[in-house]
Amino acid sequence: MPSQPPRRSPGGEVRQRDAERSRRAIMEAAVVEFGTHGYAGARVSRIAERAGVNKQLISYYFGGKQGLRDAVTDSWHDRGPALYPPGASLADVAANYVRAAVADPDMFRLLVWEAMGDYGPDTGDERRTAWMHRFVEDVAARQESGELPPGIDPRALGLAIFAAAAAPVVFAPIATAMGIEQPRSTATGDWYADQLSLLVRALGDAPAGRPD
Structure with missing residues (x-):
């Protein structure tokens, strides 16, 4: 039986697209969460669940809830x-x-x-x-x-x-x-x-x- 070729890991361009999709999904989920519950009532776990990502990605991309709120505000100014x-x-x-x-x-x-x-x-x-x-x-x-x-x-x-x-x-x-x-x-x-x-x-x- 012929051996299967080794699976290649995604290239840099694919990883970049995945990262952009994840960031966009997190931002969209964050706007809903902050708008519904305010900053104090917002929960990172709910944002991650709505975005369909691991909540650790929020810290990785934004540094936490405050950084995410700042990114949401910046997106509006843009x-x-x-x-x-x-x-x-x-x-x-x-x-x-x-x-x-x-x-x-x-x-x-x-x-x-x-x-x-x-x-x-x-x-x-x-x-x-x-x-x-x-x-x-x-x-x-x-x-x-x-x-x-x-x-x-x-x-x-x-x-x-x-x-x-x-x-x-x-x-x-x-x-x-x-x-x-x-x-x-x-x-x-x-x-x-x-x-x-x-x-x-x-x-x-x-x-x-x-x-x-």
């Missing part, structure tokens, strides 16, 4: 250019954030957990701070150009737009009580994105003036 493309109106940017919230609700739920004080060991997020500062500066520049009314503090205006974009996910029960069916669905998200876009555009048509 989406910034697509949500806020150069030359886009603020109305279009607001609509982009609505669709992002509906498509990835657990990421926005994680923000709610953080708002309630569930940050994890390291509360610093330099990338978020830098991004929000740029956002406020852009709102101020749009006010100077006449796209938005000058009488509103750009920080308040930016915060209101961001909060409004997250409303279908964060305030889904209130939306339902108002008669908005399935507020977290893609179809309703598209409808609400258009409505918020109209609202932001209307701000630019409002009479200028600064409150006393």
